[in-house]
Amino acid sequence: MKPLSTPADIERHLADHRLALLYIKAPHCGVCHAVQPKVARLLQDWPQVAAATADIAEMPEMAGRFHALTVPLVMLFADGKEVWRAARFIRLQELQDALAIWVRQI
Known part of the structure; x- marks a missing residue:
């Protein structure tokens, strides 16, 4: 997962990829x-998904932008729109199921 360090980097990441995952920590x-290494391992089977991480302590404005009330927060975006999210307790099977659905649609 690619580390992002500015809000502009995050917005560019979401705009540049049809399927993008954002892991806020x-x-x-x-x-x-x-959880991060488990998500990273799962994503190895999904090269179509551009994955990135962002540290909420470095960019506190992400809390408002993404309604991040707790971490970790995993969000999947399709064509720039949020289509799936999980926070704190990340169920990897649910993430895998969401990836399977959205990879077929994009």
Whole structure:
């Protein structure tokens, strides 16, 4: 997953890819650190999905932009529109199911 460091980078990432995943994390979040490698491994089977990470501590304005009330937050975007999200407790099977649906549609 590609690390993004500015709001402009995030917006460009979402605009440049038909299917984009955004993983929002915090530096002192144990769940974030535990879940990120699992999401990254799952995404290896989905090369059509451009995945990126962003640290909410570095960009607190993301909380308002993405309604990020807790982390980790995983969001899937299709053609720039949010189509799936999960926060705090990320069910990898649900993410995989969403990827399967959206990869077929895009």
